[in-house]
Amino acid sequence: MEKVCVIGAGSTKYGKLQESITDIAVQASAEAIESAGIEPKEIEAGYISNVFGIADKQVHLGPVIMSNLGIPEKPSLSIESACGSGSVSFREAYANVAAGFYDAVLATGVEKVTHTGTEWTTTYFSYCSDFFYEGGAGASFPGLFASMARAYLAEFKATEEDLALVAVKNHDNGLLNPKAHLRKKITVDDVMKSAIVASPLKLYDCCPFSDGASAVIICNEKFAKAHTKNYIEVIGSGRGGSPAALQGREHLTTIPSTNIAAQAAYKMAGLTPKDIDFAEVHDCFTIAELVDTEDLGFFEKGKAVDAVRQGLTKLNGAIPINPSGGLKSKGHPIGATGIGQVVEVFDQLTGRAGERTVKNAQIGLTHNFGATGASCAVHIFKSV
Amino acid sequence: MEKVCVIGAGSTKYGKLQESITDIAVQASAEAIESAGIEPKEIEAGYISNVFGIADKQVHLGPVIMSNLGIPEKPSLSIESACGSGSVSFREAYANVAAGFYDAVLATGVEKVTHTGTEWTTTYFSYCSDFFYEGGAGASFPGLFASMARAYLAEFKATEEDLALVAVKNHDNGLLNPKAHLRKKITVDDVMKSAIVASPLKLYDCCPFSDGASAVIICNEKFAKAHTKNYIEVIGSGRGGSPAALQGREHLTTIPSTNIAAQAAYKMAGLTPKDIDFAEVHDCFTIAELVDTEDLGFFEKGKAVDAVRQGLTKLNGAIPINPSGGLKSKGHPIGATGIGQVVEVFDQLTGRAGERTVKNAQIGLTHNFGATGASCAVHIFKSV
Numbered sequence: 001m002e003k004v005c006v007i008g009a010g011s012t013k014y015g016k017l018q019e020s021i022t023d024i025a026v027q028a029s030a031e032a033i034e035s036a037g038i039e040p041k042e043i044e045a046g047y048i049s050n051v052f053g054i055a056d057k058q059v060h061l062g063p064v065i066m067s068n069l070g071i072p073e074k075p076s077l078s079i080e081s082a083c084g085s086g087s088v089s090f091r092e093a094y095a096n097v098a099a100g101f102y103d104a105v106l107a108t109g110v111e112k113v114t115h116t117g118t119e120w121t122t123t124y125f126s127y128c129s130d131f132f133y134e135g136g137a138g139a140s141f142p143g144l145f146a147s148m149a150r151a152y153l154a155e156f157k158a159t160e161e162d163l164a165l166v167a168v169k170n171h172d173n174g175l176l177n178p179k180a181h182l183r184k185k186i187t188v189d190d191v192m193k194s195a196i197v198a199s200p201l202k203l204y205d206c207c208p209f210s211d212g213a214s215a216v217i218i219c220n221e222k223f224a225k226a227h228t229k230n231y232i233e234v235i236g237s238g239r240g241g242s243p244a245a246l247q248g249r250e251h252l253t254t255i256p257s258t259n260i261a262a263q264a265a266y267k268m269a270g271l272t273p274k275d276i277d278f279a280e281v282h283d284c285f286t287i288a289e290l291v292d293t294e295d296l297g298f299f300e301k302g303k304a305v306d307a308v309r310q311g312l313t314k315l316n317g318a319i320p321i322n323p324s325g326g327l328k329s330k331g332h333p334i335g336a337t338g339i340g341q342v343v344e345v346f347d348q349l350t351g352r353a354g355e356r357t358v359k360n361a362q363i364g365l366t367h368n369f370g371a372t373g374a375s376c377a378v379h380i381f382k383s384v
Numbered sequence: 385m386e387k388v389c390v391i392g393a394g395s396t397k398y399g400k401l402q403e404s405i406t407d408i409a410v411q412a413s414a415e416a417i418e419s420a421g422i423e424p425k426e427i428e429a430g431y432i433s434n435v436f437g438i439a440d441k442q443v444h445l446g447p448v449i450m451s452n453l454g455i456p457e458k459p460s461l462s463i464e465s466a467c468g469s470g471s472v473s474f475r476e477a478y479a480n481v482a483a484g485f486y487d488a489v490l491a492t493g494v495e496k497v498t499h500t501g502t503e504w505t506t507t508y509f510s511y512c513s514d515f516f517y518e519g520g521a522g523a524s525f526p527g528l529f530a531s532m533a534r535a536y537l538a539e540f541k542a543t544e545e546d547l548a549l550v551a552v553k554n555h556d557n558g559l560l561n562p563k564a565h566l567r568k569k570i571t572v573d574d575v576m577k578s579a580i581v582a583s584p585l586k587l588y589d590c591c592p593f594s595d596g597a598s599a600v601i602i603c604n605e606k607f608a609k610a611h612t613k614n615y616i617e618v619i620g621s622g623r624g625g626s627p628a629a630l631q632g633r634e635h636l637t638t639i640p641s642t643n644i645a646a647q648a649a650y651k652m653a654g655l656t657p658k659d660i661d662f663a664e665v666h667d668c669f670t671i672a673e674l675v676d677t678e679d680l681g682f683f684e685k686g687k688a689v690d691a692v693r694q695g696l697t698k699l700n701g702a703i704p705i706n707p708s709g710g711l712k713s714k715g716h717p718i719g720a721t722g723i724g725q726v727v728e729v730f731d732q733l734t735g736r737a738g739e740r741t742v743k744n745a746q747i748g749l750t751h752n753f754g755a756t757g758a759s760c761a762v763h764i765f766k767s768v
Contacts, residue, residue: 001483022516045623053511054438057520060466060512063628063758067514072632073644075623076759077472078464082444088461092476099385099483127437128444130451132406136441239429239459244447248456260457374447375460 001098005224006216006381007231008036009346014212014331015181021056021112026068028213028336029108033069036217037227040069043217044102046076049089049109050335052124053078056112065108082128082370083284085109086214086338087377093218094237094379104219109339112211121209125334128371130245141284142206144246144372146198149287151252153200156302158290160200164191165308166286167204167328173315174325176356181210181331205286210331214340230350236271236365236380238264244374253302255373258295262367265378266297273297276380277361278320278348280341282369283328289313292367293321296378320358323348338368338377349383385482389608390600390765391615392420393730398596398715399565405440405496410452412597412720413492417453420601421611424453427601428486430460433473433493434719436508437462440496449492466512466754467668469493470598470722471761477602478621478763488603493723496595505593509718512755514629526590526669528630528756530582533671535636537584540686542674544584548575549692550670551588551712557699558709560740565594565715589670594715598724614734619747620655620764622648628758637686639757642679646751649762650681657681660764661745662704662732664725666753667712673697676751677705680762704742707732722752722761733767 010031012024019027025048033040046066053059062076079089086109093107113121126135134144152158168188174180186204194203224231240260243249249256266272273296281296283289290304298319299307307313313321324330324344327337345364347353358364362383369376394415396408403411409432417424430450437443446460463473470493477491497505510519518528536542552572558564570588578587608615624644627633633640650656657680665680667673674688682703683691691697697705708714708728711721729748731737742748746767753760 020516051443052438054436054508057511057515059435059464060628060754060758062465063625063755064514066625067628067632067758071625072627072758073625073640075472075625075641075645075761076465077476080443080462080464081446081460088459092461092480095483095485096476096479099479099485101479101483124438127441130448131441132404241447241450241455241457241459243456244444244451248451256457257459261459370444371447374444374451374456377459 002100003221004094004097004234005219005221005231006342006346007219007224007228008032008217009343010035011179011214011340011343012212013179014210014333016114017211021053021058021110022064024213025061025065025108025110028215029065029069029106032215032217040071042104043071043074043106045074045105047089047093047105047107048076048078049085049339050078050111051080051082051085052113055116081375083334084338084368084370084375084377085335087366087368088375090338090342091237091239091377094234097218097220103223104217106215107218107339108215109336110213111333111335114209114211133245133247142198142201145285145287146201147246148252149200152287155253156305158305161188162305162308163205163286164188166289167191169314170283170322170326170328173323173356174329177325177330180325180329181208182329201285207284207327207332210333212331212333212336214336214343216339216342231384232346232349232381233384234379235382236265236269238262238378240376242373246372253291255291255295257369257373257376258292261376261378262296265380269380275363276365277363278323278358279365279367280322280324280344281367283322283326284332289321296367315356323356323358341366341368345381386484387605388478388481388618389603389605389615390726390730391603391608391612392416392601393727394419395563395598395724395727396596397563398594398717400498401595405437405442405494406448408597409445409449409492409494412599413449413453413490416599416601424455426488427455427458427490429458429489431473431477431489431491432460432462433469433723434462434495435464435466435469436497439500465759467718468722468752468754468759468761469719471750471752472759474722474726475621475623475761478618481602481604487607488601490599491602491723492597492599493720494597495717495719498593498595517629517631526582526585529669529671530585531630532636533584536671539637540689542689545572546689546692547589547670548572550673551575553698554667554706554710554712557707557740558713561709561714564709564713565592566713585669591668591711591716594717596715596717596720598720598727600723600726615768616730616733616765617768618763619766620649620653622646622762624760626757630756637675639675639679641753641757641760642676645760645762646680649764653764659747660749661747662707662742663749663751664706664708664728665751667706667710668716673705680751699740707740707742725750725752729765
């Protein structure tokens with residue numbers, strides 16, 4: 001197997017964007033190519049992650065993006081795994097480079113949905129659940145994560161204010177990220193007073209619907225060394241699955257796919273959770289970040305809430321979580337999110353993260369899942 | 385690299401189906417697993433190809449299919465490359481097994497759209513074109529392929545009756561395929577008298593909108609030998625791209641991605657077009673089959689029409705094309721089509737093709753593209 005590296009990264013701002021899905025995807029891709037210091041023709045394939053291309057009337061995005069980059073002859077494909085599409089696409093790109101099928105590929109994630117409005121978006125997003133048992137029965141994602149939150153609060157004697165602390169922290173981080181969607185300082189009181197979406201989750205417990213695109217250049221070590229000294233290496237990659245519907249799970253306070261993916265990634269990297277300097281995790285709702293950081297092994301089950309109370313997951317804490325602002329503040333353009341996490345790790349480990357830089361970080365982890373965690377991918381990166 | 389084999393295959397009937405997208409996907413998957421003589425738990429990952437899951441309110445199909453098969457913990461993903469999704473997904477599954485990431489995986493293609501009606505389907509399918517230049521400007525796929533047909537007829541002095549011969553042949557083959565959508569004998573006169581869709585293409589020059597699911601089990605040679613003696617080996621795999629919009633192409637009578645993908649597959653297999661015993665090619669419209677068989681190197685440019693007149697591509701001809709009936713008669717459930725082609729090659733080379741068996745065939749080729757050929761994958765298989 002080849003060593004696999006990330007040598008360039010680009011991203012649009014996340015938020016309500018005016019440009020087309022194609023325009024933002026090409027914009028992020030071109031920025032990644034430029035940041036890698038390579039020519040488009042050096043890219044051998046395009047891995048595109050996207051869920052609802054239909055929202056902007058463009059599916060089959062690969063050839064459109066490659067054509068706009070001036071490399072129409074190169075193969076491409078789109079990968080969907082609901083909100084985990086980006087990391088799952090990254091995994092496929094990683095596997096193809098590791099195996100030697102390609103020297104260098106582009107992985108671009110993109111979503112453009114906000115122009116369709118909340119009703120369309122909520123309805124279509126619900127098709128990512130096990131629709132027969134969940135979406136079709138009226139269980140939208142806020143409701144499903146509310147069930148997990150209710151179980152967590154009861155089992156571990158946590159409070160709604162504890163959930164709010166996650167939102168406050170991620171908004172603090174997002175304030176330092178020029179590309180974040182919700183750059184707004186909030187307080188626990190703001191969260192507690194925000195509209196109830198699905199009790200105990202309130203509006204400020206939920207990530208926003210976002211548009212956005214992120215892209216990275218993935219290559220083998222030889223290609224990386226030939227082009228730059230400032231890159232990162234993929235040292236761990238893992239995937240896992242969970243029963244698609246929540247009703248199939250043994251517990252509501254853990255997501256099996258996270259654990260499976262993380263164990264595989266740690267094993268490959270020869271590391272334990274203690275070795276991770278910071279992590280970008282899937283905080284589509286505040287409850288998710290608590291569950292994620294336990295399933296990833298940063299804290300024992302039920303103890304993430306203590307860690308948040310103590311500030312351990314803040315930017316200057318023992319294990320900073322979501323320095324980018326996370327899905328909660330940076331935003332959640334669902335097909336782009338997993339790639340955006342890799343962009344953040346790249347920026348952090350190559351000195352491009354500005355005010356939100358995690359001090360002395362050498363090793364970063366990304367964790368991204370689809371739906372309520374039915375699909376998941378975890379990757380571990382180190383600076384070189 | 386590991387040798388990669390196909391050891392099991394399953395397929396629903398193609399046509400207007402009543403069951404849900406999940407039900408038909410699981411049905412084909414279970415049939416493939418049973419035909420391979422393995423247990424579901426021996427599958428290590430699921431590669432799902434699908435384009436419009438939204439039509440039946442289920443995207444994120446992987447975890448739903450894996451959960452229904454009783455293996456929810458196994459990773460899965462969905463791959464989209466318009467009408468070429470199946471072969472592109474097969475390619476990813478192939479690459480992962482070849483590289484040793486998995487010993488055995490499931491590749492299932494599925495589409496369920498007919499219940500939404502022709503208007504919805506035509507509109508949404510047009511999002512697979514380069515929508516800014518094509519679909520959005522009123523150029524639907526019949527119109528785009530009509531442009532190619534018009535150019536071909538003019539350049540090579542072919543006639544509309546020649547196109548009709550392709551439809552007649554594929555319907556003859558489809559009559560012998562119990563799972564084909566349009567099992568109906570037709571004549572050149574029937575084609576010529578059918579309604580004009582986009583001149584010179586008439587209704588009987590066009591493949592139908594179909595529902596359906598197909599699945600195969602892909603594994604390394606060691607796994608194959610441990611389970612069965614009746615399997616096929618993947619000896620060539622190639623991918624390519626073309627300018628997404630027709631306007632970006634130098635010629636309308638050739639599809640660049642086919643040529644790129646085919647050359648890569650032939651090179652890997654160490655074969656030439658003359659070594660291929662039969663092929664399943666992408667005949668979404670009759671004109672496509674003529675162009676495909678030239679781009680694949682079976683005939684010189686402009687000579688496919690002579691071959692069809694002489695019957696060379698019939699089931700008992702020198703190079704049988706689309707023994708399954710092809711997209712034209714077997715049907716075209718777009719996410720399933722590329723996997724369905726592999727099912728046909730598996731059936732042909734393992735003695736399961738019944739009345740439509742190609743005599744003495746040892747080597748089969750599949751060719752499947754997205755949109756007007758913006759994305760393409762070609763695979764070559766041999767019996768063992």
